[in-house]
Amino acid sequence: MPRSYLKSALAAGVVTGLMSLGAATSAQAEDLTLCWAAWDPANALVALSKDFEAKSGHKMSFEFVPWPNFADRMLNELNSGGKLCDLMIGDSQWIGGAAENGQYVKLNAFFDKEGIKMGDFIPATVTGYSEWPKGTPNYWALPAFGDVVGWSYRKDWFSRPELQAEFKQKYGHDLAVPKTFEELKHIAEFFQGRMIDGKTVYGAAIYTERGSEGITMGAMDVLYSYGFEYQNPDKPYELDGYVNSDKSVKGLEFYKELYNCCAPPGSSDAYMSENIDAYKSGQVALQMNFAFTWPGINADPNVGGDKSGYFPNPAGPDGKQFAQLGGQGISVVAVSEKQDAALEYIKWFAQPDVQAKWWQLGGYSALRAVVEDPGFAKSQPYAQTFLDSMAIVKDFWAEPSYASLLQASQKRFHNYVIAGQGTAKEALDGLVDDWKTIFEDEGKY
């Protein structure tokens, strides 16, 4: 063999070897797609995930959908067996349907293998985001983002001596963080239509949205604290006398009164973003919203820093105090062909140092090691309120039929609270009928 041929053959061999090595490497490095809602925490997750990319060699792609269309879009994806998402940070209420229909991968074996313990996470988030059936150790997600409805308020307005004096004279208690919903209404009434710094301001921005889940998430905050129960605690799916109890009726009436007296004009279809806008533009004294909004408020040049304060849902007339759970868990989509890499992401995400960084970037970690750290409560002005709120959470149905259950409450609540049709009793009686029909279809009776 001539020398030149030998050289060529050697070179070809080296190139072929390198190419096959490259092919082997790229077979291991996957392009993972994570699906979530389009909101501030999603941007924080993109930043956080760069560490995962650097460490694992996998590439992360993201599919973020705005909240009003998030459930429609992603449930369509899951139901149609679409392979867009490898990882899904799905809403807490999806867990029942996703588990029963085999859309999420069950994670128990994986958690056991990797030493991930659910006891390391805030209990409410484990129940809310991971378990199905509820209260059983069957896990379909890792708690990814703790969230809860709470309130932000204009601390700078509250601290004005002339307003404090006027308020005290009118209502007999201090203009301060409300302890009960009745006090909250006093504050909202006090600010409604008031001129502050030459501008007309209003009382409270609350959830009233009709299309997706808004008014249910808002009304439930009040209903829980007034004594609403989803069902007989001793007899599941028995709704009469719990959903439509006298206390529930009073709670719904209160929510309507709050809307009528104290919401800014034109807020008949307001949810998270509308309330943020109302608050940041200086229109309202109080804002009902999920905790994810608080880092943005704190950093806002108009209302941030010392100008705003945060408080958990106040108590109802009997002293009961609950808040609507938000937040999501991260799951592996069952039809994904990259499950190993997706599980690798979850393993990485569950690490305490990653969770600590997640909190620093604006993501609400559900890991107890992070939130129970002595410095956590003072790490941000809203951190203590987040902890207090997470201790009093309740969640909507997470049944496979949750979408139908939610649409029924959306319709009944909006018809009564916003459209002013019928009474609170009729709305809740109607809701019981709707929910019973759905559960009958499900074979629950």
Add this chain to the structure above:
Amino acid sequence: MLDSSADRAVGETSPVVSKRSQGLSDRAIAWLFVAPSIFLLLAVNIFPLIWTVRLSFTNFRVNRPNAEVQFVGLKNYISVLTDGDIWQTMQATAHFLIWTIVLQVLIGFALAYLINKKFRGNDLWTTVIVLPMMLSPAVVGNFWTFLYQPQIGLFNYAVGYLTGTDPSAFSMIGDVSLAPWAIVIVDTWMWTPFVMLICLAGLRSIPSSIYEAAECDRASKWRQFWTITIPMVLPFLMLAVLFRGIENFKMFDLVVQLTGGGPGSITELTSINLKREAFEKWRTGYASAYAVILFVTVFGLASIYVKALNKVKQR
């Protein structure tokens, strides 16, 4: 020369091709040309329609892939037709349909009548008037929510300015009595130009000789309008009503952006309600029955209407 070249070309064609060409009849060639279109029509329109009809007799839910699908007979149809909420959405749709058509025909015809007159800037005004219909319904819905905003909305400001009421005292899309009119106003604003264009085509198709003859007979303008203009434009008007009727029966995007069907369910049109049943509650079988009922309704009404239209055209 040409003939001989052609003969040579035929002579040089391979025997297989030649045989195939000779074997295809005109009818077969025609079928060959229309086959792709027919296939596409079957795949995209007819098959889903048949499949929908099939699903409408089952309890199928697309979000329950593991559940057993059962034949339920006419249960879904009976449920749809006896559901009070669906009749409420039908009423909302009827209100929207009737008022948008009435207003669009009246205003559209009036605008066409004016534009048909020769005046300076005629073309410019025509362009300005047709601008709204060139916009996306989602965009229109979105910016009208701002126009209707009680605190900053131009609409509320204008009404307040003209009537002396406080602009923030009323909410067009948040008030039960105003919301149905809010969607009528926006749809009328957006689609009146379409009706105007159709009417304009009708007006311009009337030969001027007819008016000249009427002038000779000393017919008044009023008489000319009722005996010449209206009868000759009527088929065009009816066509506009048909188009707008079908479009507004399935109206979705504009209203979803504007009111989301609220407040309560006051502006929840059938298409919005159907979408909620199919893609939010995932009651696929039920929603299929609902869709079939709507299809039959629209198809039936449109067929009757087209027959009436043909009769008017033949007169």
